[in-house]
Amino acid sequence: MRIWVNGELRDAEDARVSVLDHGLTVGDGVFETVKTVGGRPFALTRHLDRLARSARGLGLPAPDLDEVRRACADVIDANPMALGRLRITYTGGLSPLGSDRGDAGPGLVVALGEAARRPDTTAVITVPWTRNERGALTGLKTTSYAENVVALARAHEHGASEALFANTAGQLCEGTGSNVFVVLDGQLHTPPVASGCLAGITRALAAEWTGAQETELPFDVLERAEEIFLTSTLRDVQAVGRVDGRELPGGVGPVTAKAMRIFDERAGNDLDP
Secondary structure: OOOOOOOOEEEEEHOOOOOOEEEOOOEEEEEEEEEEEEEEOOOOHHHHHHHHHHHHHHHHOOOHHHHHHHHHHHHHHHHOOOOOEEEEEEEOEEOOOOOOOOOOOOEEEEEEEEOOOOOOOOEEEEEEEOOOOOOOOOOOEOOOOOOHHHHHHHHHOOOOOOOEEEEHHHHHEEEEOOOEEEEEEOOEOOOOOOOOOOHHHHHHHHHHOOOOOEEOOOOHHHHOOOEEEEEEEEOEEEEEEEEEEEEEOOOOHHHHHHHHHHHHHHHOOOOOO
């Protein structure tokens, strides 16, 4: 594997960042995960726009998006694969120990790993912890992901692939690395960004292409929704067959099946929508 680290491609065994990088010591960094298909990234422009927004929200210098694009292209060319997970990480760089940021400039790492197509259906659980819709990092895709690590580990312990959060107001919010859609009376809904959820790239495309409504939803909507599906970079659109102990009848429901079909068709016709 060849990885881009701060200006150049390196072999994996030589791809190192300092132990004093602020992204490591205090989680001062932002990132994007981009799907690659046949050596081409999907929705890269949208991902880079969000990377820049996240960096701005965290107070990091604006990333040089031309450099990020070059890094992505070089890493993809150096690591050919059919389906990949491209990870772009942009950090506060070398800094003193503690929360103060140094003046050495930001760090940039781009890596690519192989991915497998997700199953059409999955199981999810709900967790007792909440998203803070008013927090300083709300809406930013930062490297401070320990909360998600804990929740996802619990999901795996219960035979699920994802954990879903409410926000502090008791509204449905998001998963550890996904957005959630529900079908009520045949209509498709997803929580608004104001709920505290990440403005997912796949979420935005799925909502645009299917006409889903942004709706404030109580967390217990998961107990009565006719269909539920998740969206994320590597899930695309994935049906939920079980929430906690509740089995949803019929596997992939008709609204979800239509959303899957629309997303596959539209994404296949335009790799940078």
